[in-house]
Amino acid sequence: MTTVEKAITQPGQATPAIPLFSGPDAPEERDLYKCVHCGFCLQACPTYLETGLETESPRGRIALMKAVNEGRLGLTPTVFRHWDLCIQCRACENVCPSGVPYGRLIEATIAQVEPHRKLTWMQRRMADFMLNSALPYQNRLTAMMGAMRLYQQSGLQRLVRKARLLKLGPKGLVEMERSLPALPDSFFAAQGQLVHSIGTPRARVALLSGCLMPLFHGPAMRTVTRVLSRNGCDVSVPAGQVCCGAIHTHIGDLEKARAMARRNIDVFTASRVDAVVVASAGCGIRMKEYGHLLRNDPAYAEKAEQFSAMVKDIHEYLVALPFVPPQGRLDYKVTYQDSCHLSHTQRITAQPRTLLRSIPGLTFVEMENSTRCCGAGGTYTITQREFSLRLLDRKMAAVRETGADVLATANPGCVIQLQYGTQRAETPMRVKYVTELLDEAYSNEPRRPPPGQVTAEGAWDEERQEMRARWKTRSGDRRRRIRGRE
Ligand code: SF4
Numbered sequence: 001m002t003t004v005e006k007a008i009t010q011p012g013q014a015t016p017a018i019p020l021f022s023g024p025d026a027p028e029e030r031d032l033y034k035c036v037h038c039g040f041c042l043q044a045c046p047t048y049l050e051t052g053l054e055t056e057s058p059r060g061r062i063a064l065m066k067a068v069n070e071g072r073l074g075l076t077p078t079v080f081r082h083w084d085l086c087i088q089c090r091a092c093e094n095v096c097p098s099g100v101p102y103g104r105l106i107e108a109t110i111a112q113v114e115p116h117r118k119l120t121w122m123q124r125r126m127a128d129f130m131l132n133s134a135l136p137y138q139n140r141l142t143a144m145m146g147a148m149r150l151y152q153q154s155g156l157q158r159l160v161r162k163a164r165l166l167k168l169g170p171k172g173l174v175e176m177e178r179s180l181p182a183l184p185d186s187f188f189a190a191q192g193q194l195v196h197s198i199g200t201p202r203a204r205v206a207l208l209s210g211c212l213m214p215l216f217h218g219p220a221m222r223t224v225t226r227v228l229s230r231n232g233c234d235v236s237v238p239a240g241q242v243c244c245g246a247i248h249t250h251i252g253d254l255e256k257a258r259a260m261a262r263r264n265i266d267v268f269t270a271s272r273v274d275a276v277v278v279a280s281a282g283c284g285i286r287m288k289e290y291g292h293l294l295r296n297d298p299a300y301a302e303k304a305e306q307f308s309a310m311v312k313d314i315h316e317y318l319v320a321l322p323f324v325p326p327q328g329r330l331d332y333k334v335t336y337q338d339s340c341h342l343s344h345t346q347r348i349t350a351q352p353r354t355l356l357r358s359i360p361g362l363t364f365v366e367m368e369n370s371t372r373c374c375g376a377g378g379t380y381t382i383t384q385r386e387f388s389l390r391l392l393d394r395k396m397a398a399v400r401e402t403g404a405d406v407l408a409t410a411n412p413g414c415v416i417q418l419q420y421g422t423q424r425a426e427t428p429m430r431v432k433y434v435t436e437l438l439d440e441a442y443s444n445e446p447r448r449p450p451p452g453q454v455t456a457e458g459a460w461d462e463e464r465q466e467m468r469a470r471w472k473t474r475s476g477d478r479r480r481r482i483r484g485r486e
């Protein structure tokens, strides 16, 4: 008897104690019954490869969904555990010959599970605070991260670690605190700024700022605007945009995810651009799937489809533009980790490599299993800490084999996880976004063009010339003052 058969009660033998799938967000039967049990997906699934258990495989998880759908199994904590261990990396979806949309199935399933979870009062409050009071409000998130930065930079973190105070907290707190990356001195914020193209504009794009990436990796966000500007794009960063909703869908809060999707559609549509560019792989796929998320909303279904068609991942966009190959050298040996939500869901694997290989002096080396998940996956590093670290250690072993001194990737969750991996592996290797390397190569060019100017919203066309003239005058004045002092 397989592990799945053991988990499933036989038809007619038991009446589930708690409700089965229900409502408009239940997993759709046309998706569920597409699976033909061929097992092609097993060797792509990191949780199956780690455990060897059918219940921890895509096929097993789908079988459990079907059993619940048919009333052979109730929504019980034992069943939740198998679905919760899924990283939602969607590697299985990529290799499935029947086209089973596993991502949609697991998202819908987790949304059904959420109301039935037995959480402590504290866990419920914390989750509620993060999902409803923090993530949707960028100013609150910024304040929280500002406090965290103070904790890190004021010396308090050193004291707390020295006194081992975190050991008094819940299990895993020490490890989690250690895995928090050092916050940068400056955050990035969507304030309606416009970064003008260098040279004649080739396109006009809007940039998703996101929720955590501008805080954890503010300087990296600025490299994205510089790279786009260097490639002839006028870049708008619309104010009023919010988190893409990926974390909410990941943990089953579809209503909140929809509210944020509607807000983003309104904000970005108003900016009248050629494309909405996204630098985070996880956010990119979420926004490309707004059409599905809002399919039952008569006011937004069509708008969402149109909007999703405009969303482009930064690597995909640059290569299609096409980008200007950098002339500056980077004498680095670089390997690349495919972010799951770029490679498996958006099927973007060649473009980041094309960008890296275009950099003079850079030696590119492939790692083994570069498309296998590093264990990041939304909230997975928190909720499935032990498993996440197992996957991370396996990934770091493959990375070390390459002998690279830089590990490039394309998603903030992966960058944070892999940076922690380098700490655990005690390797001096640096983890970078592909766009950071591209920006560095541009900045090493022998004849560097001046940076694209940043102006306020509304200055797109008419005010642009005026702003440039004023900027030139101000720089001229400054130069004259400096010469005068000399
Ligand atoms: S590859 Fe697709 S059809 Fe085959 S078992 Fe996996 S999910 Fe089912």
Ligand code: SF4
Binding pocket: 044, 045, 046, 047, 048, 056, 057, 058, 061, 085, 086, 087, 088, 089, 090, 091, 092, 093, 102
């Ligand atoms: S999403 Fe990833 S972890 Fe989940 S079943 Fe598919 S391959 Fe396995």
